[in-house]
Amino acid sequence: MKNWWKATGLAAAGAMMLAGCSGTDGGSGSGGEDGETTLTAWAWNVNVGALEDAMALYQEENPDVKIEVEDIGRLDVYDKLSTGLAAGGVGLPDIVLVEDDRIGGYAQAFPDGFLNLSEKGFEDNADQFPSFKQDLATVNDSFYAMPFDAGPGGMFYRRSIFEEASVNPEDIETWDDFLEAGKKIKEATGVAAMPLDKFNDDPTFRMMLNQLGTYYFDENGNIDLTSPEAVMAMEKQMAFEEADLIKEVDGWNGTVSATIDGSVATIPFGAWYYGTIIDQAKDTSGDWGVFLLPAFEEGGNRASNLGGSSWMIPSGGDNEDAAYDFLEFFSTSPEAQVIAMEDYGLFPSLNAAYEEEVFTSEDEFFGGQKIWELFADEMADVETPYYTEDYALGLDEAIKAQADSFNGTDPAEALKAAAERLAERTDREINN
Amino acid sequence: MKQKALIPYMFVGPAVILFSIFMAYPIIYSLILSFQSGQGSNLEFTGFDNFQRLMSDAIFITALKNTFILLIVQVPIMIFLALIIASLLNSALLKFKGLFRVSFFLPAVTSLVAYSIIFSIMLMNDGVINQVISAVGLDRIPWLSDPFWAKASLVIAMTWRWVGYNMVIFLAGLQNIPEELYEAASMDGASRIKQFFHITIPSLKPVILFTTILSTIGTLQLFDEPFVLTNGGPSDATLTIGMYLYQTGFRFYDFGYASTIAYVIVILIAVMTFIQFKVTGDQE
Numbered sequence: 001m002k003n004w005w006k007a008t009g010l011a012a013a014g015a016m017m018l019a020g021c022s023g024t025d026g027g028s029g030s031g032g033e034d035g036e037t038t039l040t041a042w043a044w045n046v047n048v049g050a051l052e053d054a055m056a057l058y059q060e061e062n063p064d065v066k067i068e069v070e071d072i073g074r075l076d077v078y079d080k081l082s083t084g085l086a087a088g089g090v091g092l093p094d095i096v097l098v099e100d101d102r103i104g105g106y107a108q109a110f111p112d113g114f115l116n117l118s119e120k121g122f123e124d125n126a127d128q129f130p131s132f133k134q135d136l137a138t139v140n141d142s143f144y145a146m147p148f149d150a151g152p153g154g155m156f157y158r159r160s161i162f163e164e165a166s167v168n169p170e171d172i173e174t175w176d177d178f179l180e181a182g183k184k185i186k187e188a189t190g191v192a193a194m195p196l197d198k199f200n201d202d203p204t205f206r207m208m209l210n211q212l213g214t215y216y217f218d219e220n221g222n223i224d225l226t227s228p229e230a231v232m233a234m235e236k237q238m239a240f241e242e243a244d245l246i247k248e249v250d251g252w253n254g255t256v257s258a259t260i261d262g263s264v265a266t267i268p269f270g271a272w273y274y275g276t277i278i279d280q281a282k283d284t285s286g287d288w289g290v291f292l293l294p295a296f297e298e299g300g301n302r303a304s305n306l307g308g309s310s311w312m313i314p315s316g317g318d319n320e321d322a323a324y325d326f327l328e329f330f331s332t333s334p335e336a337q338v339i340a341m342e343d344y345g346l347f348p349s350l351n352a353a354y355e356e357e358v359f360t361s362e363d364e365f366f367g368g369q370k371i372w373e374l375f376a377d378e379m380a381d382v383e384t385p386y387y388t389e390d391y392a393l394g395l396d397e398a399i400k401a402q403a404d405s406f407n408g409t410d411p412a413e414a415l416k417a418a419a420e421r422l423a424e425r426t427d428r429e430i431n432n
Numbered sequence: 433m434k435q436k437a438l439i440p441y442m443f444v445g446p447a448v449i450l451f452s453i454f455m456a457y458p459i460i461y462s463l464i465l466s467f468q469s470g471q472g473s474n475l476e477f478t479g480f481d482n483f484q485r486l487m488s489d490a491i492f493i494t495a496l497k498n499t500f501i502l503l504i505v506q507v508p509i510m511i512f513l514a515l516i517i518a519s520l521l522n523s524a525l526l527k528f529k530g531l532f533r534v535s536f537f538l539p540a541v542t543s544l545v546a547y548s549i550i551f552s553i554m555l556m557n558d559g560v561i562n563q564v565i566s567a568v569g570l571d572r573i574p575w576l577s578d579p580f581w582a583k584a585s586l587v588i589a590m591t592w593r594w595v596g597y598n599m600v601i602f603l604a605g606l607q608n609i610p611e612e613l614y615e616a617a618s619m620d621g622a623s624r625i626k627q628f629f630h631i632t633i634p635s636l637k638p639v640i641l642f643t644t645i646l647s648t649i650g651t652l653q654l655f656d657e658p659f660v661l662t663n664g665g666p667s668d669a670t671l672t673i674g675m676y677l678y679q680t681g682f683r684f685y686d687f688g689y690a691s692t693i694a695y696v697i698v699i700l701i702a703v704m705t706f707i708q709f710k711v712t713g714d715q716e
Contacts, residue, residue, distance in 0.1 A: 082682055085473065109471040109685045199577045199666040248557050389471060392683045403666040421490065
């Protein structure tokens with residue numbers, strides 16, 4: 001008899017364990033009985049605070065809505081999102097932040113995974129955003145994401161280093177000008193022109209492609225890595241390597257430490273890097289400036305964009321409508337966007353926000369330069385990068401082409417080999 | 433009486449239920465997945481297409497080559513080192529045995545990701561190791577950015593991590609070799625080195641087989657070290673099949689193809705283990 005009880009006890013314990021495991025209806029928030037709604041969201045880094053502050057603003061009109069934002073690492077958000085979507089939408093939040101280069105991939109890989117915003121009427125807001133941002137949030141002519149921040153490109157530079165080498169950043173108009181300036185700076189101060197994680201990431205190459213109106217893929221989804229523009233961009237980057245002007249850094253942390261210790265004269269990045277500079281390099285206030293990416297030829301396009309993200313709503317949640325309503329407010333409210341920019345350095349893509357006062361103000365940390373005006377003016381000229389749903393594969397192959405170039409392969413050949421591998425992996429055509 | 437007949441099932445019940453949910457179900461589901469293709473949730477049955485695609489997939493073949501190079505170079509070095517250290521630490525002449533044994537075993541306790549990060553910092557272009565090398569007056573070595581040195585870095589890191597683990601297994605095996613064998617050999621004038629090759633190694637044969645199989649399985653599934661240390665680069669020079677599986681599933685969302693890779697790894701491990709059993713010719 002005694003044994004029998006023990007056995008039942010064990011079985012009960014086992015059953016309880018199982019129950020514990022299966023109780024994962026995930027982060028999906030619940031509509032409370034008293035009409036209160038709690039939205040759940042996944043985001044990373046400074047975006048979390050921006051979202052929370054926007055909710056505080058939203059609550060003035062909608063006191064019944066709350067938000068719980070989980071601060072998850074950028075790549076972990078994607079891993080969790082992919083796993084949840086692959087499992088048929090289990091355990092997903094009401095709102096998720098997705099970078100622009102991934103929107104198309106997600107929306108096409110999981111066509112039923114996200115709320116079609118056009119069906120909710122988001123079309124009416126479309127012309128409030130720059131055209132490239134609209135293109136990025138649209139898949140098969142429907143909006144699947146609400147545009148949030150953008151990354152208009154710029155060269156963040158150290159005034160003191162430029163002055164020591166007596167280089168005037170205003171005289172730098174083309175990449176060749178910048179190459180000469182870089183040599184002069186190296187000679188006078190020993191400092192490299194720019195940082196790069198040569199074998200693992202290609203942000204500078206991507207900005208150059210965007211500047212030249214091309215990308216890994218073209219508008220029709222064909223592979224564009226062998227275009228004369230792509231070859232020119234990679235060769236330009238290699239010219240800096242041959243002059244020993246690129247400092248090799250280890251990922252994001254390496255770039256940030258090079259930024260702080262002044263071992264590079266410029267950092268070519270998106271406007272969002274402002275937030276990191278003022279946060280991590282506090283002692284260098286006043287020593288910074290920005291100029292646009294140099295053009296490839298005199299008078300050529302200097303506008304570019306790197307990164308930026310948008311909000312998506314996983315479909316099937318209980319709070320779809322509440323999430324849509326809040327995000328629509330956030331995306332189209334100049335006030336909320338300016339808070340995100342001033343407090344978190346997230347550059348808005350809402351055209352109306354650029355009318356706000358802060359966009360004509362001088363930035364003390366950047367030596368009184370009107371940097372926001374510079375970035376805002378740049379936005380209208382940014383070309384659309386065509387990421388496609390195979391962007392992750394394109395990035396993988398482009399980084400290999402860059403690594404091969406740095407290990408001695410001719411850039412044109414490295415890009416050709418990468419394009420061929422990419423064609424094999426994606427069944428896409430290679431241009432010309 | 434009836435109750436009594438039920439009792440055994442109650443004991444095995446929880447284990448069977450847990451096993452079927454967390455092991456059997458994924459194993460069967462991924463087998464089904466391996467015959468499907470498409471991105472994300474757009475999966476459709478394509479029969480053996482995935483397996484065919486794998487045979488002509490240049491990146492998979494590169495990953496396979498890398499994995500086998502690591503296997504052929506790293507496993508013998510590691511097993512041999514572990515054997516030597518084990519027999520040295522087993523020597524009756526040695527003082528502070530405990531201290532040495534613990535020191536050699538300690539790396540095996542560290543987390544895979546943590547030690548890989550430390551190695552990646554030390555092996556950086558201007559990291560500690562290159563600073564020492566250039567202080568001695570030699571050229572810096574592009575540890576993580578050159579295709580050859582990136583593989584060498586992996587071999588060094590993995591050997592550091594796993595030698596102690598295998599050493600402990602060998603130490604246990606050494607305790608079973610009768611002392612008389614060594615005494616007799618010494619009487620006959622066999623040197624220490626001869627004793628090592630003619631007594632220690634043959635006596636440890638089953639243990640060596642065991643560690644080799646474990647290491648082979650470990651290398652075929654290798655993921656953490658290349659993921660952290662080199663990210664598979666430069667240009668796929670250190671991409672392993674384990675990493676390619678992860679990339680295919682979670683970076684490129686092709687879960688069907690990723691499952692196919694997983695099954696091919698399983699088949700490879702089975703074949704390799706079978707060959708090792710045959711080659712070492714276990715009599716039983």
